[in-house]
Amino acid sequence: MRLLIVEDDPLIAVSLTQSLAPLGNTVEVFHRLSEARTALAHSQFDLVVLDLGLPDGSGLALLTEIRNRGNATPVLILTARDGVAERVQGLDAGADDYLTKPFSLPELQARVRALMRRSQQRTDNRLRFGPLCFDQKSGDVTLHGERLDLPRRELGLMEGLLLHAERIAPREQLIDRLFGFGEVGPNALEVYISRLRKRLSGSGVRIRTLRGLGYRLEDDPE
CATH class of the missing domain: 1.10.10.10 (Winged helix-like DNA-binding domain superfamily/Winged helix DNA-binding domain)
Structure with a gap:
């Protein structure tokens, strides 16, 4: 898979890359909204892992832009916000799944696999x-x-x-x-x-x- 990670915390970004890259995945990491916007405009990805709190804006703005363009790429939101209202807002904006920090890397991997199964209409891995x-x-x-x-x-x-x-x-x-x-x-x-x-x-x-x-x-x- 080709994965796009949009995460401004360097330690979390490294952990995500080390967790997702070994199984043949190509992982692209960007720390700012503007960088991710440019990447998505010029290339295709199998899945986006998106932090909401970015230094130059909200990840929800990027998510809204993606969906408004008709881009159905699966999006997994990562956030430190654990309120129900925030989760509902993200899902209504077009997110496919939601994971609250701190999180377990095995759970993240499982959620990524589940999203890929769903998008590829498969029943197993x-x-x-x-x-x-x-x-x-x-x-x-x-x-x-x-x-x-x-x-x-x-x-x-x-x-x-x-x-x-x-x-x-x-x-x-x-x-x-x-x-x-x-x-x-x-x-x-x-x-x-x-x-x-x-x-x-x-x-x-x-x-x-x-x-x-x-x-x-x-x-x-x-």
């Missing part, structure tokens, strides 16, 4: 295609029941392909998922595609290139 299975809770990928030991970026790429299984995964979306706002070489994505192809060789699953469009995970008839 597993993405499957033929003999391939990716468990978003454990971060394990299995092929014919055997675990594949994938580095973080290969894991993120596998997730992106599985989310689009038998459909085209747009190249730019995969690049954003793997590298975020970091500098990317012209053939960086192809390097990781090549590595996954080698792992899938002879498995009955292949990654097909559709030039100018992206890649598609599909059955391999050979």
Whole structure:
């Protein structure tokens, strides 16, 4: 997943990143409303974790802007405000879930998984295609029941392909998922595609290139 965290407390932001990044997630962190607004205007995310009390404005203002644009990206609000009225206001503004500080990181992880299941219309934490299975809770990928030991970026790429299984995964979306706002070489994505192809060789699953469009995970008839 590609996650956007909008949190002005550096310690909390680091904790969130350390909690959410290891399972193949690309995590972008911004501490100000203006920075997050720019990021959302130029890129797509799978989920937004949003603090309400930001130094240059209220997170509710950003949430309202997101929804007014018709952007349905799941939003999980983090806040030190524990009053019912504040929770109702956030949910009515378009938030999908609400977590009050201080909170447990395992609970945060579980809520993130629940929001992703709901937005992707799944009933569990597993993405499957033929003999391939990716468990978003454990971060394990299995092929014919055997675990594949994938580095973080290969894991993120596998997730992106599985989310689009038998459909085209747009190249730019995969690049954003793997590298975020970091500098990317012209053939960086192809390097990781090549590595996954080698792992899938002879498995009955292949990654097909559709030039100018992206890649598609599909059955391999050979």
